Amino acid sequence: xxxxxxxxxxxxxxxxxxxxxxxxxxxxxxxxxxxxxxxxxxxxxxxxxxxxxxxxxxxxxxxxxxxxxxxxxxxxxxxxxxxxxxxxxxxxxxxxxxxxxxxxxxxxxxxxxxxxxxxxxxxxxxxxxxxxxxxxxxxxxxxxxxxxxxxxxxxxxxxxxxxxxxxxxxxxxxxxxxxxxxxxxxxxxxxxxxxxxxxxxxxxxxxxxxxxxxxxxxxxxxxxxxxxxxxxxxxxxxxxxxxxxxxxxxxxxxxxxxxxxxxxxxxxxxxxxxxxxxxxxxxxxxxxxxxxxxxxx
Amino acid sequence: xxxxxxxxxxxxxxxxxxxxxxxxxxxxxxxxxxxxxxxxxxxxxxxxxxxxxxxxxxxxxxxxxxxxxxxxxxxxxxxxxxxxxxxxxxxxxxxxxxxxxxxxxxxxxxxxxxxxxxxxxxxxxxxxxxxxxxxxxxxxxxxxxxxxxxxxxxxxxxxxxxxxxxxxxxxxxxxxxxxxxxxxxxxxxxxxxxxxxxxxxxxxxxxxxxxxxxxxxxxxxxxxxxxxxxxxxxxxxxxxxxxxxxxxxxxxxxxxxxxxxxxxxxxxxxxxxxxxxxxxxxxxxxxxxxxxxxxxxxxxxxxxxxxxxxxxxxxxxxxxxxxxxxxxxxxxxxxxxxxxxxxxxxxxxxxx
Amino acid sequence: xxxxxxxxxxxxxxxxxxxxxxxxxxxxxxxxxxxxxxxxxxxxxxxxxxxxxxxxxxxxxxxxxxxxxxxxxxxxxxxxxxxxxxxxxxxxxxxxxxxxxxxxxxxxxxxxxxxxxxxxxxxxxxxxxxxxxxxxxxxxxxxxxxxxxxxxxxxxxxxxxxxxxxxxxxxxxxxxxxxxxxxxxxxxxxxxxxxxxxxxxxxxxxxxxxxxxxxxxxxxxxxxxxxxxxxxxxxxxxxxxxxxxxx
Numbered sequence: 001x002x003x004x005x006x007x008x009x010x011x012x013x014x015x016x017x018x019x020x021x022x023x024x025x026x027x028x029x030x031x032x033x034x035x036x037x038x039x040x041x042x043x044x045x046x047x048x049x050x051x052x053x054x055x056x057x058x059x060x061x062x063x064x065x066x067x068x069x070x071x072x073x074x075x076x077x078x079x080x081x082x083x084x085x086x087x088x089x090x091x092x093x094x095x096x097x098x099x100x101x102x103x104x105x106x107x108x109x110x111x112x113x114x115x116x117x118x119x120x121x122x123x124x125x126x127x128x129x130x131x132x133x134x135x136x137x138x139x140x141x142x143x144x145x146x147x148x149x150x151x152x153x154x155x156x157x158x159x160x161x162x163x164x165x166x167x168x169x170x171x172x173x174x175x176x177x178x179x180x181x182x183x184x185x186x187x188x189x190x191x192x193x194x195x196x197x198x199x200x201x202x203x204x205x206x207x208x209x210x211x212x213x214x215x216x217x218x219x220x221x222x223x224x225x226x227x228x229x230x231x232x233x234x235x236x237x238x239x240x241x242x243x244x245x246x247x248x249x250x251x252x253x254x255x256x257x258x259x260x261x262x263x264x265x266x267x268x269x270x271x272x273x274x275x276x277x278x279x280x281x282x283x284x285x286x287x288x289x290x291x292x293x294x295x296x297x
Numbered sequence: 298x299x300x301x302x303x304x305x306x307x308x309x310x311x312x313x314x315x316x317x318x319x320x321x322x323x324x325x326x327x328x329x330x331x332x333x334x335x336x337x338x339x340x341x342x343x344x345x346x347x348x349x350x351x352x353x354x355x356x357x358x359x360x361x362x363x364x365x366x367x368x369x370x371x372x373x374x375x376x377x378x379x380x381x382x383x384x385x386x387x388x389x390x391x392x393x394x395x396x397x398x399x400x401x402x403x404x405x406x407x408x409x410x411x412x413x414x415x416x417x418x419x420x421x422x423x424x425x426x427x428x429x430x431x432x433x434x435x436x437x438x439x440x441x442x443x444x445x446x447x448x449x450x451x452x453x454x455x456x457x458x459x460x461x462x463x464x465x466x467x468x469x470x471x472x473x474x475x476x477x478x479x480x481x482x483x484x485x486x487x488x489x490x491x492x493x494x495x496x497x498x499x500x501x502x503x504x505x506x507x508x509x510x511x512x513x514x515x516x517x518x519x520x521x522x523x524x525x526x527x528x529x530x531x532x533x534x535x536x537x538x539x540x541x542x543x544x545x546x547x548x549x550x551x552x553x554x555x556x557x558x559x560x561x562x563x564x565x566x567x568x569x570x571x572x573x574x575x576x577x578x579x580x581x582x583x584x585x586x587x588x589x590x591x592x593x594x595x596x597x598x599x600x601x602x603x604x605x606x607x608x609x610x611x612x613x614x615x616x617x618x619x620x621x622x623x624x625x626x627x628x629x630x631x632x633x634x635x636x637x638x639x640x641x642x643x644x645x646x647x648x649x
Numbered sequence: 650x651x652x653x654x655x656x657x658x659x660x661x662x663x664x665x666x667x668x669x670x671x672x673x674x675x676x677x678x679x680x681x682x683x684x685x686x687x688x689x690x691x692x693x694x695x696x697x698x699x700x701x702x703x704x705x706x707x708x709x710x711x712x713x714x715x716x717x718x719x720x721x722x723x724x725x726x727x728x729x730x731x732x733x734x735x736x737x738x739x740x741x742x743x744x745x746x747x748x749x750x751x752x753x754x755x756x757x758x759x760x761x762x763x764x765x766x767x768x769x770x771x772x773x774x775x776x777x778x779x780x781x782x783x784x785x786x787x788x789x790x791x792x793x794x795x796x797x798x799x800x801x802x803x804x805x806x807x808x809x810x811x812x813x814x815x816x817x818x819x820x821x822x823x824x825x826x827x828x829x830x831x832x833x834x835x836x837x838x839x840x841x842x843x844x845x846x847x848x849x850x851x852x853x854x855x856x857x858x859x860x861x862x863x864x865x866x867x868x869x870x871x872x873x874x875x876x877x878x879x880x881x882x883x884x885x886x887x888x889x890x891x892x893x894x895x896x
């Protein structure tokens with residue numbers, strides 16, 4: 001009994017806390033993906049590269065002597081603007097097409113290839129590290145957690161809370177939710193849909209940028225980081241239900257735990273495979289995911 | 298003017314005795330949808346160019362052309378699904394990779410008989426595609442794309458993580474066997490030119506066979522499914538079986554490419570299952586023209602050569618691929634065949 | 650011909666169809682009318698296999714066909730049209746009708762080359778002539794006028810040589826002249842096929858129906874020949890009352 005408690009305390013609990021932090025960051029990336037899909041029917045395959053861009057932007061800004069805290073504010077805005085430009089220049093002209101789900105997916109895939117290669121041209125292929133602004137380790141009931149990770153967790157939770165508040169408690173959110181259900185209806189109220197779509201991209205991609213900055217001191221920055229993370233974020237969005245805000249958060253926390261805890265007992269590479277297994281299982285049993293789409297209650 | 302010429306050509310073909318092999322082949326090439334005349338000409342010109350290519354190509358480019366044809370098989374299989382059944386598969390490389398691994402393992406550990414390997418690879422892909430298809434086809438729209446994507450990703454991870462089948466290094470040193478085509482007639486894969494014409498011939502047969510199958514009642518159901526899947530059941534067809542059959546058939550074609558690949562390169566690796574290969578196949582069909590069958594094969598040749606040429610100057614060839622991708626998605630959604638049709642063709646517009 | 654027994658369907662708390670029973674007599678025109686939200690379309694979807702009922706039965710010539718999928722019902726001789734035009738817009742008119750005719754071919758002609766499969770083309774051509782669509786045979790359905798599209802909708806149903814033809818607001822969005830044409834068309838079909846019709850145009854319904862079922866809030870309020878329906882005070886109150894309230 002004592003052994004079990006000790007095992008839970010010193011082996012399982014630290015892993016749980018680690019996975020919780022990853023889960024929150026994952027939720028930030030997945031939130032953007034799911035919002036964009038919910039409103040525009042667009043699967044943004046470049047989303048992972050925007051997350052990567054967030055990491056590199058932080059690395060560059062810090063290299064120029066900017067402080068971490070100013071990067072934390074600036075980078076999401078920059079990445080958001082890149083996302084907004086993508087929407088404005090590439091996605092919008094494709095939306096009237098009947099097969100828009102497919103063509104926008106292909107378009108964003110093309111963008112992801114370009115971004116990934118540009119990153120290698122500018123920053124090289126080697127892994128770049130970013131110094132954490134907070135050092136020190138907290139002792140939470142004998143579990144030692146770096147303070148920066150606690151900060152990441154807090155910042156992530158705050159961003160998720162703000163997103164939730166924005167979508168469900170504000171006028172903008174009401175417009176977003178209405179647009180997800182029936183854009184032509186919203187347009188008939190005289191609300192410019194293009195601004196709604198632009199904002200969705202700006203905000204969603206900004207979240208990916210934020211995740212990029214937050215995680216860069218933990219995982220460092222490298223060109224394929226976006227791709228690896230995107231596949232995981234997709235699993236999250238699929239499990240949570242494409243277009244569901246709550247689903248993205250719940251599934252991100254859940255899958256991060258599946259991966260984190262499973263890797264206690266099976267090799268970590270197989271834990272990752274297990275996550276996709278869970279995703280597939282959900283797709284088979286409930287193809288539309290665990291939660292409903294934005295606007296459908 | 299052009300129309301009249303085409304007319305003359307058509308009657309010319311028809312007046313030939315139907316019994317000869319040439320006559321039959323010509324008729325097979327000829328059959329097709331309403332806008333088939335130009336596509337037929339494109340196909341014939343491509344075949345002609347492909348047939349004389351090794352005379353100029355040299356052995357490096359001949360081998361590259363073989364690779365283009367093998368990847369063309371994945372593009373063709375993407376096109377069957379996207380261009381005819383309206384299903385976007387982001388995981389067609391799964392079947393290419395599966396066949397490649399099965400073939401490699403068979404050659405390394407079990408047998409040198411090409412036919413036995415063909416049978417095993419084809420059967421395993423058949424079973425796998427049937428099971429996965431039955432699950433994936435129930436999901437609608439983008440979910441189909443996501444499921445196929447997910448499964449290919451899992452297969453890629455599994456091969457990557459399994460030491461017994463080479464892990465991340467893949468399998469190397471696959472022996473190059475010879476095929477007994479007929480008793481007494483052995484074909485050596487070691488000879489590049491023999492290899493090339495063998496693959497070219499088989500890909501032609503696959504193309505013609507696909508064309509023939511899609512130009513039937515079965516094919517017309519697929520086209521209706523692409524146009525309006527929800528209406529099909531009310532006319533007495535169960536779309537599920539038609540889509541599943543198309544899916545299994547497409548998987549077999551991709552598998553053929555994978556089956557030959559280890560013989561060409563002598564190795565297999567997890568990246569053959571990967572997202573890059575799957576999506577590249579989508580780019581290839583997009584560049585050539587979705588729904589044309591010949592387009593994807595052309596697209597594969599273009600992309601493979603472009604990548605190789607650009608790749609010899611810089612490692613950053615993904616940018617080029619991405620730009621081509623975006624240009625075609627945004628400005629040339631019906632691909633090069635569509636462009637040709639608009640430039641030379643009179644009459645109907647290509648279906649997207 | 651087709652009999653509905655005690656059919657019910659709920660969506661959440663909403664009882665869309667509530668213990669509905671009726672019978673459509675062979676080769677007659679039976680119409681279902683009722684104010685918006687009365688459950689007509691849901692009833693249609695339950696009969697045609699689009700939705701599964703929660704309880705109750707649907708019988709076709711005495712055989713239980715409850716919950717059969719749409720493609721099997723179509724094979725059994727139930728053809729339906731849709732309120733919102735639902736066709737193969739990227740295919741030509743002839744291809745649309747030919748495709749419907751082709752489903753009658755035996756399964757072993759599945760891999761016959763299309764140009765050797767001549768029976769469906771022949772029949773499709775006949776149907777196009779009958780429906781006055783032969784002029785536009787080669788046009789894409791997407792390029793037709795709304796009225797012609799509605800006509801193609803009925804044509805592909807008839808191409809299935811159905812025993813029961815279910816029409817969901819066939820005159821929806823049509824001009825009075827076009828409505829009159831559809832009126833004549835449907836009348837000419839009766840006698841060959843059992844027609845089950847949902848329609849908003851009350852004049853049309855009263856003019857062509859043999860039997861009318863009035864639905865209100867998911868239930869059957871009244872049924873009888875048109876003149877009795879017209880005379881019924883209950884119908885007038887529910888139907889016109891609701892219509893006025895909606896207006």
